[in-house]
Amino acid sequence: MSGATIRRRGGARRTWWGSWAWFSALGLAVLLPWIIFDWRHGRHDGFAVALLTQTAIMSVFALSYNMLSGQSGLLSFGHAVFLGLPAYVTIHVMNAIAAGHLWIPEELLPLVGGISGLLFAALFGYPTTRQRATAFAMITFGIGELVTAAATMFQGFFGGEGGVTADRALNTSLLGLSYEPAIEVYYLALAWTVIAVVLMRLLARTPLGRMAEACRDNHERVRFLGYDPHGIRFCQFALSGFFAGIAGALYAMTYEIVTYDAVGATLSGNALFMTFIGGVGVFWGPIVGAVLVVIMQSWVGLVSNAWQIYVGVLFIAMVMYAPGGLAGLIVLHGPVWQEGRIQALLLSYARVALPGLLAVLGFVALVELGSSVMLGEHEKGAVRLFGGALDPASPWLWGGGAALLLIGGSIARRQGRALAARWALIAEGTSAG
Amino acid sequence: MELLLVSVLNGLLYGMLLFMLASGLTLIFSIMGVLNFAHASLYMLGAYFAYEISRRVGFWVALVIAPLLCGLLGALIETYGLRKAHRHGHVAELLFTFGLAFIVEKLVLMVWGPTAVPYRVPPELDFTLFSVYGTHVSAYRGFILLISAAMFAAIWLLLTRTRMGFVIQASLSHPDMVASLGHNVPRVFTTVFAGGAALAGLAGVIGGNYLVTEPAMAFSMGPIVFVVVVFGGLGSLAGCFIASLIMGFVQTFAVVLDISPADLLARLGVAVTPATPLAEVLRVPLPRIGPFLPFLLMVFMLLVRPRGLLGTRDT
């Protein structure tokens, strides 16, 4: 993506605050279950722990996706395959352990997922990575469908509609944990997330990682330097499958059930959304995206049927106006911030943000009104907003929403142009320009 | 024998529908370089629009209006969406169409609900055209064939007889040259995109009641259309046509030939028992692998001929 101009190895200053940010994120992840502790019942908040675990899994998944999309310039539309298939393998292995056919320490199950992910990715990746760009996108899309079709077809491995279930209390823990409480699984997932993140970070700095980026920038030139781009894409694809597989194993352990949703198009789409909303050009971008999408899915999903529409619209907005994603925007502000010129922008930001917020409000109102009207129609029984005080079919509400959207939107647009001009002026003086 | 005849007819029908979608996709891709993920969404919208219109006014009006609406929508998408996304390159365009497809699906789900809507074949065409060996062939199938044939004739005339058609043909084979022809490239783009969208809408109108009109129809049709385009070779309309028919036949015949690899092996004298390795895979009857086959064919094609059947260029 062109948006984020990141300078690698940008000197000592960046390193210390970079690692500071990593460590505080990790600290937060460790402490959050205790911060959101349910003191009344003296136990962990189930919802929060579930949310955190999901965030950890999705972070690994999104980062593994970015090994393809960001580093290698390969747009996959079937990445869930490499989370889902290893998840199936893991759940079968868990059942085999429970039945006494196998003995594997529970802590190492993610490795089982990772290795199976690697193998599946190698198998599917060999023909797929012969292509790049558009053909690659189409083929991965096709493979996603292929595997989803297979998941509904072969009962033995995929368990049909009901999926495959297992119990994660296996009694093979090296640490003597039962893994019955969700919090224990969360810490296991977090540990593996840290391992996976560190490994992926290092991988980006190896000859393979660098050549993958070279292939992304100019696949033809790579050949005249002695490399076969197919080989590079293949290795990168297989390794990406390894990390997606780790996420898959954690998925199986967390939910104790794997259905064909785990290989399906929705999850593949989510990988894409998380990665591109977060930002493909910055290593930690997909983590930001994963956090955001999980929050939207769980919190917004609680109160609204339309959360997916919001994710989709946010995604499109990012693609159109900020192709570097959220992380790209943050990185873009780094130099301006460091040179203390951010104040000069604050007012301009406020001028965009206020009407922008109104427009968002109007949009949300319209979507929610539509959603409740339609829900009333389909489920025979009118939906009442605010306990019947508001009729969702009222033209006043619709008009109000539309007015907010239009007026807020047009003001925000005009102010946005002013902001862009101001930004250019300010950035000229800094290294951000 | 009658099975063969009917299956050939069904395969032809399905192939024609596929081609109606795939031809637009190929044209859009070849000329604009955009892989339009929202193409099947326009097919779905075509069906839903037709359902709403035929419910209120009648099928024949829907047949004209719904594709036009889709075309208009396509023009809007191209002008206000794609062109903006294009500033950030082809990847952004592709992502834009993907996001759009996603949103359209969710919107359709919201507006028309998760189950299929009763979009039916118009009563005027709901009679048996002829019967072969006791199998009835409905007039509507004949009608689909007629419409698609007429459509292809029209496209062919447009492409070979009009100025715009020449430009489009030129840019099919030499995509970088269009601009240097001094032609209004944005207008060509909008026309092609809107035309493709209208074709997809038409496919939705006549396919929606022949098959089924439901929110999942876009995401189940989309991948197959991709397969057709890859299989036929990017940038080749002829390849696209052949591939559409092949996929049509493959899908239809897979449904009617109730055999499994195990049966074939049994004929060769090898019995498949539950103990045989991969017994489950070997025992799956062909009809159940039906949805599978196009993808297998695609992977096979990519292994032996990465450019596709008649493809002229790499991607």
Added chain:
Amino acid sequence: MTPALALRDVHKSFGATRIIQGVSLEIRRGERHAIIGPNGAGKTTLFNLISGRLPVSSGVIALNGRPIQNRSPQKIRRLGLTRSFQIISFFHRLSVLDNLRCALLWPLGYRVAFWRLLDRERRLNQAAEEWLERLALTARRDVQAGALSYAEQRALEIGLTVAGGAEVVLLDEPTAGMDRGEADRTTALIREITQGKTLVMVEHDMNVVFGLADRISVLVYGHLIASGAPGDVRGDPAVQEAYLGAEAA
């Protein structure tokens, strides 16, 4: 002694258009050879054939006596032939240093090593830093290649081509678009870094050609019309008519 590079009756057509029509040429080891000719003569196409970017229609191309026509670019590169591009072609989002490291990785035997950290590889980094020095790009080490000035990009293009240490080097218009001073510096650079190698160069700038080349070949519409020492070629009436005519006048 087998020539470093030998072409025997090489033909190339695009559809019905015959672009290379029977080129035969031998380039001795250690020689600096310039190919000149008017625009559209097929010089770049010839390089594309030699380097494996395009398949030949017919004919034989031999590198150190080994036929290489129609082999993949990477195979040919591994056999010791490298080329640069007329239209600058590198990794625009990687830093200058990383571009050079990419060029060094395969020759130093790293392949797709995913268990080694680039920054820890002393040999690799030393070689890359040396190249930065030679190309006068040390100050631009961490800049994205796409942000370099034109002359710097040209220097990087040459560096990317030569850094891997291949025996036979093809340079396609290395000084295109440069002013006199830049072209002179580039000429000196090329002279230095192709020391002991075989160089084949396409060039329009006659100062560069006559300053560097031991031998010159003239390609006109797919035919080699002359090949020999600079003085002979300059005096060749056919060449003067077909090509140098305009400049001699």
